[in-house]
Amino acid sequence: MTTEQIVLASRPKGLPVSDDFRMMQVELPVIKPGEILLKGLYYSVDPYMRGRMNDAKSYAPPFEIDKPIYGGVIGKVMESLSEHFRPGDMVVGNFPWQKDFIATEKEARKIDTSLAPPSYYLGVLGMTGLTAYFGLIHIGKPKAGETVVVSGAAGAVGIVVGQIAKIQGCYVVGIAGSDEKVKLLKSEFGFDEAINYKTTPDMNKAIAAACPKGVDIYFDNVGGEISDAVIKNINFHARIPLCGQISLYNTTETPMGPRLQPMLLTRSVLMQGFIVGDFKDRFPEGIKHLAQWVKEGKLKGTETIEHGFQNLPKALLGLFKGDNTGKMIVEA
Template sequence: MEITQIVLASRPKGNPSKENFRFEKVELPALQDGQVLLEPHFFSVDPYMRGRMNDAKSYTPPFQVDAPLEGGVVAKVLESRSEALQPGDVVLGALPWATQSIAEAKKLQKIDTSLAPASYYLGILGMPGLTAYFGLLDIGQPKEGETVVVSGAAGAVGMVVGQIAKLKGCRVVGLAGSDEKVELLKKEFGYDEVINYKTTQDLRADLQAACPNGVDVYFDNVGGEITDAVISLINFHARLAICGQIAHYNDEKPQQGPRFLPLILTRSALIKGFIVSNYHARFPEGMQQLGTWVKEGKLHYQETIVEGFDQLPEAFLGLFTGQNQGKMLVKV
């Protein structure tokens, strides 16, 4: 059977471009015992994939040149040679960017689309939701009345972080890159204040006005100048959860920023980086609580859905120009 796949044509230098991707036709091999044939419904595109395009040691292996890219995918089982899955089942897994694929059934998670839309398992009930849940609650440990600041607040993770912080009784301040996102976060997602970091004339002054009692918890999805400004306002015993550094993913050489470790020292602050897979053993706990909050109407979510398999590279590139509100997905 002939399928189309998208491979990494070359490793980007600086900002990735369409030239780093290539579409090609390949033949799928015959199905083996324990395997299933899958048809994708939703592809997840995520900022962490940019790091995998580099030939560098990290927490997950790099993509290989001339091999398909892969990521989170919700797919339907078309054929099965496994007792665990039947044709028609909907599953979640790490799968290649391809119009159809073969996978080991044991590496897939069957999902229940009667509890939530299938796409939610790539968003609020999947990696982004779990990232927000564990990063904020385990590292940030927000307490009622504290101030929580979230960079990349209109992204797939940031939207959830802010809402959980509000559920914990916190004042929540976000940073986003457009007036539309600012209004969305305040009206739909409960943020107390949101700063447009692209139009502000004085980021530090605006943050100080939005956080009159300083910053107790900082959930960082961005890094760069935003983080430099936020850290200047941290309180004694502040907690900083470092989730993403999208401001730096396309850097060709390290940037020199303010040296903030003296502030970490004098404020007795905690700064901790994390990867959601660190919490793999606790995923059922996180999914159950997130699912309960969604069912109770306490958590809301927004998706940016791009139609068409051939739009995967464009959707991925759009992450770095802020084209998404909430989770960026490609629907096939």
């Protein structure tokens, strides 16, 4: 059986371009006992993928040249030689950017499509939701009445963080990149206040005005000048879950910024970087809470969906232009 895959054609210098990707045809091997043949339906597109395009040491190995990009995929079982799966089952796992592929039974996890649409398992009920949950709950340790600021608030993780913070009884301020996103955060997702950083001349003053009691938890998805401004308004004994630095992913030189350590030191602030895999032994706990909140209507997902397998690179590049609201997904 022949299928198509999208591979990394070259390592980007700065912002990736379409020529850094290539579509290839590949012949699938014969399915073996304990394996399943899957048809890809929904593909997750995430900022961390940019880091894996570099040939650099990190928490995950880099993507290989002329080998497929990997990420979260929802697939449908087409053929099974596993006693745990039947044709028609819907599964999620870390799979290649490939239209059809073979996986072992240990690589796939069956999903419950009666609870939520399949794509939710790439977002609010998947790694996105788990990232928000563990970063906020176990690093941020929110208490009712505290002020939480979320950068990249209209992105996949940020939009879930804000909702969980509201469930915990916090005052929540989001930072996003358009008036439309600001309005959405407040009207649809319960944020108390939101700031459009692209039209705000003085972020320091804007954050101070939006957070009259200062900032107790800063969930940092973006880094750069936005984070500099938030940290200037940080409270004593505040917590900073450091989740992403998307403003810096495509820089070719290391930018200079304020030295933040004196503020962290004198205000006894905790800043902790993390990846969701740090909490892999506790995923069932996170899924349990996320699923319950979704079931109760307290937690909603939102998606930007590109259509067409061939548009996966376009969707990834769109992340760095702010094209998405919530989770960026490609439907094959």
